[in-house]
Amino acid sequence: MLAIKRAAFQVSAKAETFSAIAKARQIKFSRCLSVQAHPRSTDSDRSTIIKLLSSIGSKKEVEQYLRQFSSVDSQKFAVIKVGGACIADPTERNLLANQLSFLNQVGLYPIVIHGAGPQLNKLLEEAGVEPQYEGGIRITDKKTLEVARKVFLEENLKLVEALESMGTRARPIPNGVFRGEYLDKDLYQYVGKITSVDKAAIESSIRAGALPILTSLAETPSGQILNVNADVAAGELARAIQPMKIIYLNDKGGLLNGTTGEKISVINLDEEWDALTKEPWFKFGTRLKIKEIKDLLETLPRSSSVAIISTGDLQKELFTDSGAGTLIRLGNKLCTWKTQSELPANLSEILAERTPNSGTIFAALDAAPTFTSYGDEALEVFAAVAPPPTATSSTPSTLLAFTPSKTGWLNNVADNVWSLIRKNHASLVWFVDESDENCAWWFGKSEGSYVKGGKVMFWYGVRGESVGELIGRFEGGELGV
DSSP states (O other): OOOOOOGGGGGOOOSSSSSHHHHHHHHHHHHHHHTTSOOOOOHHHHHHHHHHHHTOOOOOHHHHHHHHHHHSGGSSSEEEEEHHHHHHHHHHHHHHHHHHHHHHHHHOEEEEEEEEHHHHHHHHTTTOOOOOOTEEEEOOOOOHHHHHHHHHHHHHHHHHHHHTTTTEEEEEEEESSEEEEEEEEHHHHHHHEEEEEOHHHHHHHTTTEEEEEEOOOOOTOOOOOOOOOHHHHHHHHHHHHHOEEEEEEESSSSOOOTTTOOOEEEHOOOOOHHHHHHHTOOOOOHHHHHHHHHHHTTSTTOOEEEEEEEEEHHHHHHOOOSSSEEEEEEEEEEEESSSGGSSSSHHHHHHHHOOHHHHHHHHHHHHHHEEEEETTTTEEEEEEEESSSTTTTSSSEEEEEEEEOOOHHHHHHHHHHHHEEEHHHEEEEEEEETOOHHHHHHHOOOEEEEEETTEEEESSSOHHHHHHHHHHHHTTTTTTO
């Protein structure tokens, strides 16, 4: 359910490689250094950038997202949380600075907040201090806080200097944004709970044409500095800013399934949260991160999402439909309908735009004595299943329709609807044209298949002699017509 790859539906990349883009971009920025301290996008710059981005997505996609991002206040473009490991490694840090500079060159101002976990652990180890955690939260004593303040400032300045070296103005904001109080002084000591966000320093930075670079340190009314988990701080920042994009960068390029090691492409929390909490790997820092994201999304418009990606995939996430890494969203609630009179009033219009076979779908529903339809609230996916003729029949249920939109495929809604169908029907047969672009997905959902005359019959839950009977009926034209 979690492992379907958004990459399977990506727009085909053109021949130009990312290294070529990076080289062209570096040439462009070195040229900017001598002519402008405050980079602004010109029509020529924009045209060049669109050409470069067209290697990772279509020109239409790129222009669409540029228009969308340029239509909001600068501070509402994106909040980008950067993992400490992305700054610790000089190569990764320069790549990050390069990516951020590229965005700024087109007039965009992401708000960057970073952690420094690996660096802090290293210095504590050298000082003979063993990190202590409780429920995924670092216990911060005076010694740890002293080291944390030093590390945060050093790492903050490293990123600022990397940006400035590329001609991109950046402003270090190590504290003063997050107001807080003790989370639980007896248990966690100098760990903070953010009570409010002061956007003044961020807004001032953007007005001056500089990218704001924040740490996650909070401050009490009396001036005591408190350590706050960077994921938690990024969530509070996003609540205050209400940005179009919320992105978490890490060195893994997404969230990994701890059992299989595979990257999880999409998580629709409304449908998958309960299952996630039962996974043996879903604990400690991972659980804290996803719980914070869930809490964040529940306070934002339902269309909001959080992407966990690698630094090198930042442009792909921002400027293509397919995105990159792991996309986390609340998702749309799933629905079922038992009769045509219960179906949404706009269904026929939506299906007519999505498929030339919409008339065939409604004819199949008319012909079926009974059926159950499945979909989500936004109708990104619509499906219908006819049950066997009798409750005791060995004949499987029949899939009458399964029509996801492109968004439905990319955002895992198709998988969630399919899981509901699978839960309600012990056996199922369905038919797909051999040329269908999603045949690989269908093969993955089936336990068997048979090809005849350019059409593939798939099934699951059919056993023994029933398989031969099913194939015979298909060969005889009784099924799949």
